[in-house]
Amino acid sequence: MAEFDYDLFVIGAGSGGVRAARMAAGFGARVAIAEDRYLGGTCVNVGCVPKKLFVYASHFAEDFHDAAGFGWQVDDYAFDWNKLLTNKNNEIQRLNGIYKNLLEKAGVVLIDGRAVVTGENSLRINGATVTAERILVATGGWPHIPDIPGKEHVISSNEAFFLKALPANVIIVGGGYIAVEFACIFNGLGVNTTLIYRGGLFLRGFDHELREFLAGEITKKGIKLMFNTNIKSIDKQNNRLIANLDSAPGKALNNAQTMETDLIMYATGRLPNTKGLGLGSAKVELNDKGAVVVNDEYQTSTPSIYAIGDVTDRINLTPVATAEGTVLANNLYNNQSRRVDYRGIPTCIFSQPALGTVGLTEEQARREFKNVEIYKSGFTHLKHTLSGNDERTLMKIIVDNDTDKVLGVHMIGAEAGEIIQGIGIALKAGATKTVFDATIGIHPTAAEEFVTMREPAG
Ligand code: NDP
Numbered sequence: 001m002a003e004f005d006y007d008l009f010v011i012g013a014g015s016g017g018v019r020a021a022r023m024a025a026g027f028g029a030r031v032a033i034a035e036d037r038y039l040g041g042t043c044v045n046v047g048c049v050p051k052k053l054f055v056y057a058s059h060f061a062e063d064f065h066d067a068a069g070f071g072w073q074v075d076d077y078a079f080d081w082n083k084l085l086t087n088k089n090n091e092i093q094r095l096n097g098i099y100k101n102l103l104e105k106a107g108v109v110l111i112d113g114r115a116v117v118t119g120e121n122s123l124r125i126n127g128a129t130v131t132a133e134r135i136l137v138a139t140g141g142w143p144h145i146p147d148i149p150g151k152e153h154v155i156s157s158n159e160a161f162f163l164k165a166l167p168a169n170v171i172i173v174g175g176g177y178i179a180v181e182f183a184c185i186f187n188g189l190g191v192n193t194t195l196i197y198r199g200g201l202f203l204r205g206f207d208h209e210l211r212e213f214l215a216g217e218i219t220k221k222g223i224k225l226m227f228n229t230n231i232k233s234i235d236k237q238n239n240r241l242i243a244n245l246d247s248a249p250g251k252a253l254n255n256a257q258t259m260e261t262d263l264i265m266y267a268t269g270r271l272p273n274t275k276g277l278g279l280g281s282a283k284v285e286l287n288d289k290g291a292v293v294v295n296d297e298y299q300t301s302t303p304s305i306y307a308i309g310d311v312t313d314r315i316n317l318t319p320v321a322t323a324e325g326t327v328l329a330n331n332l333y334n335n336q337s338r339r340v341d342y343r344g345i346p347t348c349i350f351s352q353p354a355l356g357t358v359g360l361t362e363e364q365a366r367r368e369f370k371n372v373e374i375y376k377s378g379f380t381h382l383k384h385t386l387s388g389n390d391e392r393t394l395m396k397i398i399v400d401n402d403t404d405k406v407l408g409v410h411m412i413g414a415e416a417g418e419i420i421q422g423i424g425i426a427l428k429a430g431a432t433k434t435v436f437d438a439t440i441g442i443h444p445t446a447a448e449e450f451v452t453m454r455e456p457a458g
Contacts (some may be wrong), residue, residue: 009132012040016309016321017138023329034115058188066387100154141270150234167262174267175202207361346424348417356420359408
């Protein structure tokens with residue numbers, strides 16, 4: 001008789017957990033997975049997938065407007081938020097079902113409940129004790145809202161996906177992926193949108209020039225950006241919210257001291273989901289943000305317990321969590337010793353226009369390399385010559401002039417995610433600027449600019 005109930009017990013059926021569970025079971029391991037909220041985790045339920053559907057929804061307003069320059073008359077259009085929510089919810093439900101089928105087909109035992117670790121090989125779930133040779137923590141993250149008076153009146157992105165009605169005005173707090181994406185979504189859907197960020201320019205860590213360019217583009221589209229600003233407290237009066245503003249330390253507040261709005265959404269980062277998981281009982285080390293500390297093998301300080309994805313708070317992206325799940329399952333149950341390559345991970349902020357990026361920013365490249373050359377192209381997309389839309393596109397290539405290697409590629413413009421995904425392959429293959437130049441463009445596309453930039457920008 002086996003010593004343990006399972007070979008692998010996975011806590012959390014999000015992108016990483018499901019991938020690891022399915023693959024491990026496919027390699028013959030006896031696997032269970034516990035989930036107490038929703039199958040597919042953040043990405044499927046309150047993240048990437050519904051967010052992208054909202055991005056499509058919100059972009060139509062601009063598309064209707066653009067159509068006029070091409071001869072279409074689309075004066076009479078209306079938006080139905082409840083229809084969008086119903087259709088989105090049905091699609092998510094369909095995906096939940098697909099996840100359930102995938103797990104069951106792979107032979108994974110799916111347990112609906114909250115698992116708590118009680119020891120290095122044991123857990124409690126739904127009142128029962130379960131044992132496993134290995135435990136995998138894949139519980140993801142959860143929105144973090146700073147502790148300010150009136151925080152009970154605000155929502156996070158979790159609630160934004162289920163609003164009963166679209167507000168007339170919204171304030172979004174934060175300057176990361178979620179804040180920028182949702183500001184564009186609300187703005188596109190006709191909501192009067194203000195983004196408040198504590199620093200001097202949002203999207204810290206991205207290429208500086210792109211951050212400035214995007215700030216300009218989304219301002220043109222109607223989003224009000226308030227940088228160097230914080231909310232110190234929030235009052236509620238007759239269903240209206242009053243945000244009491246404060247300048248960031250050392251900065252003067254240029255704007256009104258208070259702002260009245262219908263809705264305030266905080267997108268001020270996410271914290272690893274480790275509370276109440278019982279990890280202390282198994283002596284699993286957490287860092288000061290509560291993230292599970294792992295080694296290169298995703299092993300925690302307790303060797304039988306592993307962790308992958310956002311709960312480890314490293315690169316918090318769905319494809320990274322699934323890559324980690326794949327590698328872990330292969331290494332543990334398929335005799336391999338693979339590693340995820342964390343260099344050159346392409347990513348996209350689905351703002352409108354979108355910001356796609358892979359590799360080093362100009363600032364990083366100049367710090368790390370002596371002889372950096374920048375190639376740049378800023379232009380109006382062919383489509384907008386007739387649409388009259390004043391949206392601009394920016395593309396940027398960063399090259400190490402000593403080796404000719406392309407260090408980074410960045411873009412703001414339509415379909416930036418689709419374009420940068422392909423460029424990411426070229427960079428992974430070690431492409432040089434000469435390779436970019438030798439590639440024939442597809443004409444007429446915006447992407448062909450990436451293979452026709454001949455003169456460095458200086
Ligand atoms: P981010 O970590 O990207 O951004 C958090 C933002 O909130 C930063 O601008 C930060 O400012 C600000 N902030 C943090 N604490 C406070 C505070 N106390 N008061 C005011 N502002 C504060 O988090 P998100 O919530 O936007 O997204 C979480 C993660 O999810 C992302 O990092 C990304 O990995 C992932 N994600 C990926 C997406 C994609 O691939 N398209 C889409 C959405 C999310 P500062 O910069 O000054 O620290």
